[in-house]
Amino acid sequence: MIGWVKRMGEELAEEQLLDFCQRHGLAKDGYLDETELTTVCKCIGLQVSSEMIKELFEELDGDKDGRVCLSELSQMLRGMQDKLPPSPEKHKITNDTGNSRQVGKANGFANIPVNERGAFSILDRENTGFAKVGLILDLWSQLGIIESEGSKLLSELGFTPNSKSHSINLQDLAKSVEDEIDHSKERIPLAFQVALLTYRTESQFLKTLCESIECERDKLKADILDAHQRSALIAQEVDEQNARLERNSQMLIRKMEIKYNEQIQDLQNRFSAEKESLQQALHVAETKLQELQEEDSKLKTQINKLNEENTNLEKEVHNVSIEIRNVNRMRSHLEREVSRFI
Incomplete structure (x- = not known):
């Protein structure tokens, strides 16, 4: 495990590690979980087993909270790189008296694992x-x-x-x-070896870059899928909310219809009762009016008769008054006659 940790430390500085995690949406709070650590190793082109990842994660997770600090990871990578002996992958070029130059085997193609080539x-x-x-x-x-x-x-x-x-x-x-x-390799000119190694190194770099881009693409796809799922969930929630509002509105409308129908029915019943009562009162009033009219007619007839009788009585009184005056004149005349004879 130390070997691949050293190589990882050589490839990623702290700033590069932070930038890499930010671009991939990892360690947003400055910490990595085991899954994110595996993603980091995969995206930078490291072919390591899950056991190695777990071993490194346990070494870094001192407080056993299931998270690894990015700064601790970067410090460990630098520390491992400083403490380990010089890498056999570094080639050595010597210039002896014969002006011969030698490229070690570690500078050949063994520094690139077969499964990564x-x-x-x-x-x-x-x-x-x-x-x-x-x-x-x-x-x-x-x-x-x-x-x-x-x-x-x-x-x-x-x-x-x-x-x-x-x-x-x-x-x-x-x-x-x-x-x-x-x-x-001894028969291959040094220039060809250097050119071939350069192209192989560039090829490996481009492959790592492509894998990183693929990792970013996969993350973007996952983010898009997650966004689509969230939007679908939101749309579903909106539809359910609209359906609930529609059901509640229908229930409220039905309740209001029932309530108003009951009120209308009650008003109609009250109106019918009042109408019937008024009709009865009107009938009684009409009957009483008719009786009063008949009684008024009778009274008018009686008044007319009384007026006629009163007129006749007035005539009789007038006649009697005339007769009384005549009688009084006659009595006066008789009294004068009587007094003259006395």
């Missing part, structure tokens, strides 16, 4: 780990190696395909090519 990944788009001989020979033909020389090279590398449709393990092929280059 991906030298023939162009032939394995489906990541099966195998490719047909015909495809390999076609690829080499495009690189300037004729088919006969390609077949001979396969045989020299220990592969004896029966036909072009025969499949070869690409990892074994890459390892055989690397071993052959390491064994024959």
